Amino acid sequence: xxxxxxxxxLAVPFLLVAxxxxxxxxxxxxxxxxxxxxxxxxxxVTAVTGVVAGVALLVMTIVFNNVxxxxxxxxxxxxxxxxxxxxxxxxxxxxxxxxxVLLLPSLWVLLDRDHRAELTxxxxxxxxxxx
Amino acid sequence: MHGLYLLGLLVSLxxxxxLDARFRLFFWRAPWRxxxxxxxxxxxxxxxxxxxxxxxxxxIGPTRLLTGVLLAPDVPLEELFFLLLLCYTTMNLFGAVxxxxxxxxxxxxxx
Numbered sequence: 678x679x680x681x682x683x684x685x686x687l688a689v690p691f692l693l694v695a696x697x698x699x700x701x702x703x704x705x706x707x708x709x710x711x712x713x714x715x716x717x718x719x720x721x722v723t724a725v726t727g728v729v730a731g732v733a734l735l736v737m738t739i740v741f742n743n744v745x746x747x748x749x750x751x752x753x754x755x756x757x758x759x760x761x762x763x764x765x766x767x768x769x770x771x772x773x774x775x776x777x778v779l780l781l782p783s784l785w786v787l788l789d790r791d792h793r794a795e796l797t798x799x800x801x802x803x804x805x806x807x808x
Numbered sequence: 809m810h811g812l813y814l815l816g817l818l819v820s821l822x823x824x825x826x827l828d829a830r831f832r833l834f835f836w837r838a839p840w841r842x843x844x845x846x847x848x849x850x851x852x853x854x855x856x857x858x859x860x861x862x863x864x865x866x867x868i869g870p871t872r873l874l875t876g877v878l879l880a881p882d883v884p885l886e887e888l889f890f891l892l893l894l895c896y897t898t899m900n901l902f903g904a905v906x907x908x909x910x911x912x913x914x915x916x917x918x919x
Contacts, residue, residue, distance in 0.1 A: 684865045691856050718913060725909045730901040737897065749869035750813055750886075757865045773853065777898040780852060784845045785899065789838075 683757040688772035695779035702783035723782075731778040738774040742766040813873040817889040824896040833903030834896070842899065849895040850888065857883055857891075 703720065710716035745751055746765040753767055761768040828834050835842040860866050861882040868874065868882050877885040 683863055684860070687856070687859060687863060687865065691852070694852075718917070722906065722910045722913050725913075726902060726906045729909065730898070730905045733901055733905075734898055745813070746869075748813075748873055749871045750873055751866055752869035753866045754864050757863065773856070773894065774898075776853070776856075777849070777894055781845055781849050781895055781898045782902045784848055785841065785902070788841050788844050790841075 681756065681759050684753070684767060684769040685759060685772075688769060688776070691776050692772060692779070695776045695783070698783040698787070699779045702786040706786050727778060727782070731775070734774045734778055735771060738771060739763055742770050809872045811873075811875045813871075814875055814886050814889060817886060817893055820893050821889065821896065824893065824900055827900055828896075828903075831904060834899040837903065845899060846892065846895050849898075850891045853891045853894065854883070854887070857887060 703723070706719060706723070707716045710719055743764040743766060758767040758769060763771075825835075828836050858880060861880070866882075868884060874884050874886055879885055879888060
């Protein structure tokens with residue numbers, strides 16, 4: 678395989694897997710919500726959290742990657758990257774941060790075996806036991 | 809000079825652990841679930857790395873800051889700690905940001 682799009686293409690299957698898991702986690706979280714309003718509210722909170730945390734992670738990644746590429750800890754074959762760079766590093770590197778933001782919080786939701794609706798700060802009555 | 813990158817990563821991971829313990833963000837909320845998320849995350853990104861190396865996209869540069877210990881060809885020991893840091897930082901961020909966003913949403917819906 679060759680061509681300047683190889684690094685970008687490599688990200689596609691990984692981001693797709695992360696995206697699918699994010700969608701599945703969203704569906705699972707919706708089902709765990711007690712009411713429609715609760716589900717809608719959680720979805721909003723999750724979306725805003727994803728954007729805020731995602732931007733923060735991208736900023737940190739941009740600083741970090743500039744350091745490690747400038748220190749020549751990692752190097753890239755110029756024939757296999759698009760050549761678009763943010764400072765010193767290829768823009769394709771950012772796919773790792775995007776993948777992390779999609780994948781990891783989704784796993785956190787999917788691996789919640791208590792099925793407890795988690796992390797709300799609003800004081801609320803004890804959930805009714807459906808059994 | 810050798811090992812400086814690893815040292816930097818370990819210092820950063822220590823910082824993440826301190827923040828986690830202080831604010832109960834990730835391992836301090838559900839240790840086994842956190843461990844599972846970290847394990848799956850690191851494997852996911854290691855596969856990505858190994859394929860990137862196999863396709864000749866990236867490789868170890870001419871640095872003297874690495875320990876020289878390799879997990880696989882062109883995958884230094886440090887990469888494991890980098891991926892741990894990436895995953896831990898992501899989850900600490902979510903753990904920290906989510907309650908703030910939830911509180912703001914509550915305030916708005918009540919006012």
